[in-house]
Structures are given as structure tokens and as C-alpha cells.
Amino acid sequence: MSRLDPSLIRHLAIFQSLDDDALRAILAEASPRRVPKGTAMFEHGAEAHEFFLVLDGRLKVVKITPDGEQVLIRFVIPGEVCGMAVAIGKNTYPATALAATESLALAWPSAQWPKLCEKAPALAANAMQAFGQRLQEAHSRIAELSTEEVQRRVAHALLRLAGQAGTKVENGVLIDFPVTRQDLAEMTGTTLHTVSRIMSVWEASGLIEGGRQRLLLCDPHKLLVAAEGRASGD
């Protein structure tokens, strides 16, 4: 009998079409996990004993290159699974997940994955859709890194973040968790210096408003237009 209530996960897209019995069966094997800001939920290369569903907070998935450079693969938002090494036939985590802000997740033993999929066949289909969306996103980033100037890449990274995790507010779209300029540099294959220069120009022209814990896109459409232009390209 699970101590966790279906209301914890019922609203999440990945569990759509599952009834409460299926949700209870899924939760029976789960344990909650608090991840303090700045700490790792799992680390690249470690044995993938568990997989996770994020309930609250934000995590950064990063890869460290052989040369020690950090690349930011994506942010994980509530409702998303991560650390799914088992689902893709791997025994170790292919990346590191760091809490960008204090986060709460559910953890399942990796060995439970096939059983969970049997109990709730929609889970596998939903997980596959999530993988597919990430794959499309990754291909878009490959195309951007391959063909776009840095200014456009930064704009596209901001617009993608806004689309995934932004909230519409009166004066724009709010990304209400810490996205640093270093994060943006690691997402777009450029330097902190270059991102800072670009963001300063956009701040001065009222396209964005920065802050330590939040980022406001005041006019996403103008940001896209500005990015498509090549005036201050690099």
C-alpha cells in the first residue's frame, strides 16, 4: 500500500489517461527525494540505480566534456522524468542533474521500470513522446549550432526556455528560476563574455529584464526579430 497520494502526480501530462488505481500502483514503489540547490540528483557515469520524476523546482542536466568543459543539455521542469538510463538500455547515467533551485522528485528503482510499464502501458507511450520531443529539441539545437550566429542562438535558447517553462505575465513571459549568463553560454556554445554583451544590449533596449532569480522576456516577438537581424552578430 502506498503512502503517496495519486493527487501528487495525477495532473502531470506523462500520466494523462491513467486512472487512480494505475497511479497508486506506480506510486507504491516510489520514494520522495529532496534535492538542495546546487547539489546533484544523479551524476554522469554513476550506476543508474534509480530514475526520477520532478515534482517541484528546476534541475540542469549537464555533460562534462573530456576537456572539462560543461555543456548545459537542458532544464528539467516539474512533470518531467529524468535519469531514465534504464529505459534506453544503459547502466550508468549519461549526464549529471544539478538542482538550479531546491527541487523535489520521486525516485523509483530502475529495476521497476519494465514492471511500471506493464502496470501502466500509457506510461511507456508517454515517456516515448517525451523522448521524442527532447530529440526534436536536440536536433533544433544542432541545426542552430551548425548554422546560426551566436546572437540568434542565444535568442532561440531564451525563447525555447520561455516555451518550456515560462509563465505569461502582464509585461511579457517570465522565466522564474535562476538562468545565469554562464548557463546561456553553456547552452549556446559561446563564452560568458559574449552572452553578457548580447544580454546587455537587449536589456538596454528593453527586450529583456534580468535578475538573479528570474528573467523576463518583455517582448518575445521583438526578441526573435532582433535575433533574426544581423546587426550585432558575432
Place this chain on the structure above:
Amino acid sequence: MSRLDPSLIRHLAIFQSLDDDALRAILAEASPRRVPKGTAMFEHGAEAHEFFLVLDGRLKVVKITPDGEQVLIRFVIPGEVCGMAVAIGKNTYPATALAATESLALAWPSAQWPKLCEKAPALAANAMQAFGQRLQEAHSRIAELSTEEVQRRVAHALLRLAGQAGTKVENGVLIDFPVTRQDLAEMTGTTLHTVSRIMSVWEASGLIEGGRQRLLLCDPHKLLVAAEGRASGD
């Protein structure tokens, strides 16, 4: 009753653990498709009426950017599925698949995907593993594009191709389908000119042997070492 025999697909990794009855059920809805060299099996933006399993040949999956630049996402080799828009919840193809050499595929109506997964639950799990591997590969390319000099990116693209689709032969690893220098440029975010310069150096030093229809990596280890060096970086 299917006219296609299970022996057509029994050996493929994606169907491992399926018995002949399951394979027959899967084949019952399939139709064979010949794709002449240079033609498209499906096109970006078109309605995704079908998904495909490649039986023979090689296809290039490409994206065209809004500026009209072509980016090569990956090569599809026999045993791989593609055009799986339906599995990731999309109605249109997110990319174009072009036959790099004459290819043979099986096509299924997209609407059959959920039914096929019911008939053969291992199919969904195997497809998910395939997606996961592509995702890992895409993340590696993002890291390479973000942090590596062009010479290393070209070497990594060649080594990845060799790992996916190469054959060990007496004098190295053979990639026995046409991979043009333009393809390599589109895979690594650089120009034809730069790829040609790099490949000429490697040919002159005996690391690779080129040809119109084939590419031989004479010494993959030395190629990696050469790529890790920065002597002729760009």
C-alpha cells in the same frame, strides 16, 4: 494473412525477443517501399501518414533551416525505424529522409503504431531504446558543436559513422556508402572548404582513404589522436 515472411525482420535488434507470431502480426500491415537514390522517403512538414523500417540501403535525415541551409541530422541504416512522428505525438514529419543509396524499407500506416505496440509490447520498449540512443548521440553532437574545434568535430563524426555503420576490414574500418564532404560539413557545422582541407591532410598522412562510394578509416585510433591534437585546428 501477411505476404511478408518473418525472416525479413527477425534478425533486427528492434524485434529481438519477438516470436514469429508477433512478427507476422507486425508484418500483416506493412508494405514494402523502394526508395531510389537521391529521392525522399518522406519530407519535412508533410503529413506523417506512415512510419518506416529500413531493410537495406542508407538514408540521410536532414533538416532545412528557415534560411535554407541543410543540416544532416543522421544516417539511417538497415534495422532502424524512421519517420516515427506518430510515436512522438506529431502529425507531420519533423525532417526529410533522402536515400543516399538505393534503399528498401517497410512502411506502416501511422495509425497502426498503437496497435503494433499492443501486439508486440517489446516493440515500444525497443523503439524507446532506439530513441534514447539517438538522444545521447544528439547530446554528444551538441557538446561537440559547443566546445570542439572543427577538426575534432569532423573526426568524431567519422568515428561515430564508423561505429554505427562501419565494417571491420583487414586494413581498417570501412564505411561502404557515399558520405560526401558536403555531408560531413552539414554534420559538423562547417563549410565544404574546411572539411576538404582537413580530409586532404588526413588522406596525405594515410589516416583515411576516400572514394565516391566508400570511405576507409585506416587507423581509427590515430584519427582520434590526431583529432585531439590542435595542430591544424580551425
